[in-house]
Amino acid sequence: MSREWPLWEVFIRGSHGMSHRHVGSLHAADAEHALLSARDVYTRRNEGVSIWVVPSVQITASNPDDKGPFYEPSQSKVYRHPSFFDIPDDVGAM
Amino acid sequence: MDPVGALALRMGDNALILGHRVSEWCGHAPVLEEDIALANIALDLIGQAQLWLGLAGEVDGRSADELAFLRDTWDFRCLLLVEQPNGDFGRTVMRQFLFDAWHVEMLRGMCGSSEPRVSEIAQKAVREVEYHLERSSAQVIALGDGTEESHARMQAALEWLWPWAGEALAADPVDVALAEAGIAPAVEDLRPGWEATLRAVLGEATLTIPESDFAHRGGKDGKRHSEALGHLLTQMQWLQRAYPGAEW
Numbered sequence: 001m002s003r004e005w006p007l008w009e010v011f012i013r014g015s016h017g018m019s020h021r022h023v024g025s026l027h028a029a030d031a032e033h034a035l036l037s038a039r040d041v042y043t044r045r046n047e048g049v050s051i052w053v054v055p056s057v058q059i060t061a062s063n064p065d066d067k068g069p070f071y072e073p074s075q076s077k078v079y080r081h082p083s084f085f086d087i088p089d090d091v092g093a094m
Numbered sequence: 095m096d097p098v099g100a101l102a103l104r105m106g107d108n109a110l111i112l113g114h115r116v117s118e119w120c121g122h123a124p125v126l127e128e129d130i131a132l133a134n135i136a137l138d139l140i141g142q143a144q145l146w147l148g149l150a151g152e153v154d155g156r157s158a159d160e161l162a163f164l165r166d167t168w169d170f171r172c173l174l175l176v177e178q179p180n181g182d183f184g185r186t187v188m189r190q191f192l193f194d195a196w197h198v199e200m201l202r203g204m205c206g207s208s209e210p211r212v213s214e215i216a217q218k219a220v221r222e223v224e225y226h227l228e229r230s231s232a233q234v235i236a237l238g239d240g241t242e243e244s245h246a247r248m249q250a251a252l253e254w255l256w257p258w259a260g261e262a263l264a265a266d267p268v269d270v271a272l273a274e275a276g277i278a279p280a281v282e283d284l285r286p287g288w289e290a291t292l293r294a295v296l297g298e299a300t301l302t303i304p305e306s307d308f309a310h311r312g313g314k315d316g317k318r319h320s321e322a323l324g325h326l327l328t329q330m331q332w333l334q335r336a337y338p339g340a341e342w
Contacts, residue, residue: 005125026127029236036229040131 007056008034010041012048020052028053098209099153100171100268101278103161104314105200105215106146107172110162111323112193113139114330115180124183131229135190138222145215152211163334167324174313175258177323181251184237184244188251191230195291196262196284198223203279212277231295238299249301258320260309263288268315 005027011020023042028034034053042048062070074080117136123129147158154161175193180186201223204216237244265273265281273280296303312318333340 027125028127032232033236036232037127037131039225040134040229041127044130044134 005029005033008038008053009056009059010034010038011052011054012038012042013050014047015049020050023047025056031055096153097268097272097275097277098212099150101212101272102146102150102153104171104268106143106150106158106161107170108176108193108197109139109146109219110143111170111172111326112176112190113137113143114326115176115178116186116190118180119186128183132186135226135229138226142215142219142222145218149211149215159334163331167319167327168316170319170323170327171314171316172323173258173261174310174320175255175261177313177320177326178255178258179322181254182247184247185251185254187230187233187237188248188255190226191234191295192255192259192292193262194223194227194230195288195295198227198291199284199287200262200279202287203284204277207278208276227291231291234295234301235299238296238301245300248299252296252301253304256304256306257308257310260307261311261313264309264311266315 006029007025008028008031009025010023012023013020026034026037026041028037031053035051038051038053043051113136116132116139119132120129120136123132143162144158147161151157151161173193175189178185178189180189198220201216201220204212205220207213207216234248238248239245240248263281263285269278269281272278292303310318310320313320
């Protein structure tokens with residue numbers, strides 16, 4: 001058995017942010033410990049108002065070797081970008 | 095001495111000396127995350143020391159820096175608990191918990207102080223110290239109710255520190271005068287909260303509170319500091335002693 005604590009991924013939402021963003025990872029014994037450590041390691045400069053921690057082993061990642069079939073088909077689909085429309089001024093910021 | 099100055103010196107010296115002790119872990123803690131967390135706590139405490147010693151200096155005509163770096167052992171008014179050496183990580187955690195449990199009650203009581211300069215500092219510090227207590231409680235529980243070895247180390251730390259912990263809860267004439275003036279809470283009013291915290295956290299940590307109520311005295315009145323404080327001061331003060339007035 002490993003003597004290291006499990007790895008956790010840390011996500012923080014800043015005071016002006018709408019969503020949590022991945023900021024890094026840390027080792028901790030359990031979820032509560034990970035939250036406390038995340039507070040100390042990643043919010044020292046007043047970066048956040050909300051923290052999520054997720055066990056790294058729970059993350060299912062895409063395989064970098066698959067990136068051809070995964071991503072290349074979308075490179076030639078320029079019509080999927082909504083850039084061919086004139087947006088009326090009174091719609092405001094999109 | 096002016097009671098506000100006496101209180102500010104006690105609070106400031108507690109924060110300064112414990113802050114220095116905790117900072118001794120910087121670069122040496124068992125894991126990176128703890129290293130950063132301990133440094134944060136040390137910095138919180140040193141920040142509080144600046145505020146309290148600034149207030150003490152207003153009363154006494156010296157700057158916070160002069161009070162921190164140019165006094166000798168017998169002029170310090172910190173609790174004996176905070177000057178004790180770090181020991182192993184368990185002893186550092188337990189010392190922090192025993193101090194935080196008192197500190198948070200004391201600061202909460204001082205938020206309603208009759209002296210506005212005291213309540214202002216207390217209101218700022220209490221938010222930091224509530225976090226310190228949350229963190230030290232979680233660690234005492236995790237390590238106390240952890241492995242056989244961590245449990246044994248935490249129980250040993252509690253027994254070693256116990257005779258140093260009681261001084262905070264033993265009123266002396268300065269405490270009595272401060273309470274009568276409404277500047278600080280009465281020491282006996284802090285005890286129920288302190289004891290409830292200890293019972294809850296140490297109970298969950300499966301640790302046994304020592305039965306003895308013996309407590310060393312002499313820190314907060316400066317009459318009999320432990321040997322450890324002089325050694326700490328030689329480290330903390332050497333630069334200002336060797337190069338008086340140095341700034342950078």
